[in-house]
Amino acid sequence: MKIKDPSVQLISISADEAGQRLDNFLLARLKGVPKSLIYRIVRKGEVRVNKGRVKPEYKLVAADIVRLPPVRVAERETMQLSTKLDKVALLADCILFEDEYLLVLNKPSGIAVHGGSGLDFGIIEALRALRPEARFLELVHRLDRDTSGVLLIAKKRSVLRLLHQQLRLKNMQKDYLALVRGQWPSHCKAIQAPLLKNILQGGERVVKVNSVGKPSETRFKVEERFAQATLVKASPITGRTHQIRVHTLHMGHPIAGDNRYGDREFDLELQGSGLRRLFLHASALCFEHPHLGTSMRVEAPLDDQLRYCLQILRKTSLFL
Known part of the structure; x- marks a missing residue:
């Protein structure tokens, strides 16, 4: 089985990315990489922040330097991801509104908004995979798997905070x-x-x-x-x-x-x-x-x- 072996990356955390947990940052950044592998490389110290070991729950701050090691992703897993992308490619036709700050989707019934509870792929994972250039995509709120309709996604962390404030108020x-x-x-x-x-x-x-x-x-x-x-x-x-x-x-x-x-x-x-x-x-x-x-x-x-x-x-x- 062939193995893809990307080089080490040093990422400077922007002000917009600050405030989020390291594990959530890695899950969004390392698209298609199993969650268990991400936690393992953090635990082993292969992921470092400012050259030091940190825990998954570490809150990133602006100007932090995150070291991402070469992540070994099997070609078979990449093919499985490609198959999933084929199933969700139609999401592009479901976009109701989009600008540089947010995206609004008409979520189809039968698709979970995120992976979990036995599902490893949902709307947000699909959007991240369809938009590999996007630095940040996060759900503002959730809909049940079988519920369809308006779903709001933030494209900047500052936008997410402001929209969550509207929800709280x-x-x-x-x-x-x-x-x-x-x-x-x-x-x-x-x-x-x-x-x-x-x-x-x-x-x-x-x-x-x-x-x-x-x-x-x-x-x-x-x-x-x-x-x-x-x-x-x-x-x-x-x-x-x-x-x-x-x-x-x-x-x-x-x-x-x-x-x-x-x-x-x-x-x-x-x-x-x-x-x-x-x-x-x-x-x-x-x-x-x-x-x-x-x-x-x-x-x-x-x-x-x-x-x-x-x-x-x-x-x-x-x-x-």
């Missing part, structure tokens, strides 16, 4: 479209129900409404009614795991196609509409541009499957 508005079972009550404009996250033995995350959970709020507005379902706009005020999915279930109106919190019989009733995925879509994101200071609203169109589902509901006897 609740100055960023996210709107989702969800198709839920039954007739959503018009008077239900908001749900405030604390959510508690549990990690099952297999690593699966399950969230339930529980009085000891974290405060959580989602606002709702009816968009369209059908005989057996309602299309609602859901705007989360807090950002808890599976928040919209659990809040709609708590109200007795689970989301169509939800294999974790949904209703099997309801999903079977919708089979004729062609729905084969979770009907939860991040339709719009409002925020302040971190560099220009202008207000931005980015909208993501529904994919073909969700649009077709709504068309069938409107045309068939399901229509109210």
Whole structure:
């Protein structure tokens, strides 16, 4: 098996790169290199900062000199990465907005936003591989694997910090479209129900409404009614795991196609509409541009499957 053996690199940390952990910097810099190998070369002292050994959690500062050793990546692993890139190359067609500071993507359903939990490749890894010249690409927020829609990515660390500040101050508005079972009550404009996250033995995350959970709020507005379902706009005020999915279930109106919190019989009733995925879509994101200071609203169109589902509901006897 042939081995690629790049030369030693000395990298000066810019002000924009400062503040991040060494391990996160290396994961972004050494694209395609297994995480276990990165931690091993740090532990063995092959990666050095200012000629000294450091731990993976070391916080980089501006003007630090990071020594990257020759990293031996097997050609077979490179071929596997190439195969993955073929599958995500279509992401280039999903870009809704881009400038030198940020990128907004219409994330497809069925793709995780990042590797982990048995997945070694996600949206952010794909973007880094597709944009090898990019010095910095980081998720500003997350979407569930089966949720589609607006996903915001920062292209500078300073931009990431400013956008995270907007999230903390609740100055960023996210709107989702969800198709839920039954007739959503018009008077239900908001749900405030604390959510508690549990990690099952297999690593699966399950969230339930529980009085000891974290405060959580989602606002709702009816968009369209059908005989057996309602299309609602859901705007989360807090950002808890599976928040919209659990809040709609708590109200007795689970989301169509939800294999974790949904209703099997309801999903079977919708089979004729062609729905084969979770009907939860991040339709719009409002925020302040971190560099220009202008207000931005980015909208993501529904994919073909969700649009077709709504068309069938409107045309068939399901229509109210």
